[in-house]
Amino acid sequence: MHLKPIYTETNDCKDCYKCIRECPTKAIKVCDNRASVIDSHCIYCGHCVAICPSDAKKVRDGISRAKQLIKEKKQVYVSLAPAYVAEYGTSPHSVIEALTSLGFKGVSETALGAQEVSKQISQYLKVRQTGTYISSACPVVVELIRKYYPQHTMAITPYMSPMLTHARMLKQWYGDDIGIVFIGPCIGKKSEADDSDLVDVSLTFKELNDWLATENISLSTTQTDNKPDFKPHQAREGVIYPLDGGMVETIKRENNSGESTFISFTGQNMVRNVLDNLEEFGKDKPLFLELLACETGCLNGPGMSESNNIAGKHLNIRQCYTCRSESTGDVIKESHTFNIERDFFNIESVPNEQFKAEQIKEALHSIGKNSVADELNCSGCGYDTCRDFAHALLTGNAETAMCVSYMRMVAHHKATILLQKIPSGVVIIDDNCKVVEMNASFARLLGTETELCYEANPGMRGAEMNKLCSFAKLFKTALLTGKEYYNLPAVENEQNLQLSIFNIQKHKLVTGIIQSAQQPEFRKEIVEKRTREVIKKNMETVQKIAFLLGENASFTDSLLNSILDSQKQENA
Structure with missing residues (x-):
């Protein structure tokens, strides 16, 4: 069983919940403060991978599977998505040369499959009177409908996507025993390939770039005079499929009678808005909807190495299309009609x-x-x-x-x-020497007036420390220096106090702990502390002269411990 296309490295997850916030279907489960993908809810848009700040969301790597496929099969062909023009530029020769260097038998354009899909959808719409029909080209949209809008599953045109269509064409041209690796900008294609027996492995352009880098293959250095070309021939209008409205444009080339309406929408929010109101459309004549999950189309897919310069990518694809349209070569039309029909009822919707x-x-x-x-x-x-x-x-x-x-x-x-249960007086002071929090014991040690104020305003938040006690300057010093102070003597209301000051945030926030020297607990603590200091110093001395005396250590230790025991009994 294969690892799912998108998964979480739980050790890298920082429980920021950004993936939940950004996920269009909330296909995330949090357990033990770690966010994991719920595969049955996921539509594989890859957005969580793009926005995860700790890179905890991962895309399944298909490179090792592709390498193994090349070893096992005599012939392995690449189905290269037309968005390659947005990734690598308008000249395909260096890309083809690089891919053959990796061990592939040949490279063919997925756009050939796109052209076949457009041709068959055009014929399909010509015999329809009314109804709304949704393209099956985007696997993320198809997954979204099947899982979250099952009532609209019938609206998906009953044809394979360009990727699967092209794979079927390749097998008919070169044999059923060939291997096929799809390379494109889409993570959702990994799931689509998993569910079919036509495509063996699906890679993103990012993965291809990593693979080429590990093999030290540079596209700029692979060009040769031979200029290898696509198998069996170049595509034409199919190259504009990655663009917003590209599919509509190719269909309208063969179906421009006006008997059908064609509209394209991109982006998850827009697509969901359309699906939420789908029942309102297609009542007068056929309506074909090209829905793409990625904004601006496939040229902005999550498998692209860069998401910027959308205009430049768009222009590259348009330029490629113009060059091929103006080519003097004969337009190759497939005389054979491939069987690319399918349905979309083989998964359960999300309850x-x-x-x-x-x-x-x-x-x-x-x-x-x-x-x-x-x-x-x-x-x-x-x-x-x-x-x-x-x-x-x-x-x-x-x-x-x-x-x-x-x-x-x-x-x-x-x-x-916790603050109220501590027997000692505790106060937290900010850099303005004002109280952030104070417990009742601290207020009691400052006197009756402060204790009454505390009863009226528990916690004493915002009170100025210099108006409450005479030792406020000690807090100011601690805040100014950033140092911590232990067992500082202080006097308030004729009480001998001992104050310790600790940093919470240096120069910003400190906490003070005070105890009354007259408290039995405090006196007991002092006696025990001093006695233990005597024991420690005595043992250090004994250890130094043990080889001379060697017999007084245990007697002295027992004697001093007996002082501690008697002190405890007296206090009890």
Whole structure:
């Protein structure tokens, strides 16, 4: 069983939830703070791979499989997607030479399959009176419809994609026993190849570039005088398929009677908007929709090495099309009609799980959302609304720890409880020497007036420290120097106190801990500390002179430990 086309390196995942936020179908499950792809929900658009800040989302590498295929098969052909012009430029010869250097028997253009698809769809539409028909060329859109819009599956034109069509053509030309490797800009083609017996391996242009780099093959140095060409011949109008509206343009070359309407849309948001309202169209005459998941078309696919300079890529493809259209060579028309019919009913759609209002309410309560006002809809968890997140909790695809506001509230409550349970006085001070948090013990040690203020304003947030105590300058010094201080003597309300100051953020935030020297616990701690210091120093001395005396160590140790024991009994 093959690894799925997109997967997560869980050790690299930094639980930022960006993949959830960006995934058009929320096909992500978070478990133990790690986000993994739900294959049954995924449409393989590859967007999560492109936006993952820690590169935890990976595309399955097909290079090793392609190498093995070349070893096992006598003849392996490349089906090269027409978007290669956007990746490598208008001259194909260096690309063909590089691919044959890798061991391929020949290179053929997937655009030949595209032309065959356009021809058969044109004939299909001519006999239709009404209805809406969607192109099967984009595997991501096909996957989206089959999994999330199963009611529109019948609208997909019943023909193979250009990739599969071209593969069938290659096998008819060169034999069923040949190997076929598709190379293009699309990650979704990996899944499409997995589900067919026509294409053995699907690679992206990024993978091809990596492969060429490991073999030290440079496209700029592979050109020869022979100028190898595509097998069995070049494509013509099929080269514009990667463009927005390219497929429509090729179909209209053969079907321009006006009896059908042709429209193209690109980008996930636009495609979903069209599918949400599909029932409204195609009532008067046939409507053909070219839907592409990638904005601006396949030339902006996730398997391209670069996503910039879209205009330059577009112009390259147009230039290639113009050159081939103006070529003086004869236009080669396939006399044989290939059987490329298929259906799209062999996978299960994603179930739309419905939950009762009480279940949603209970899930919201689990993340501290007890009213509509608590539902911030901040998208920090990756979901658009708190209710969407609650739904994900109920399906088991999310964890309560993903809610930022909830975890902040939990952390604050834990810190507050811990602060109040500590017997010592604790205060947190900011760089303006104002109180961020204070516990009741600290207020009590500062006197009755401060204790009353604390009862009126628990935590004393925002109070100025220099108005509360006489040793505020010690905090100012700690903030200014960034140093930490231990056991500083301080006097407040005729009490002898001991103050320690620690950094939370140097020069920004410090915490102070005070104890009363009159407290029994404090006196006990001092006695124990000093006694242990005597034991430690005595043992160090004994070790140095043990070879001379050798007999007093255990007696002294026992004597000093007995002091500790008697002190403990006295305090008890």
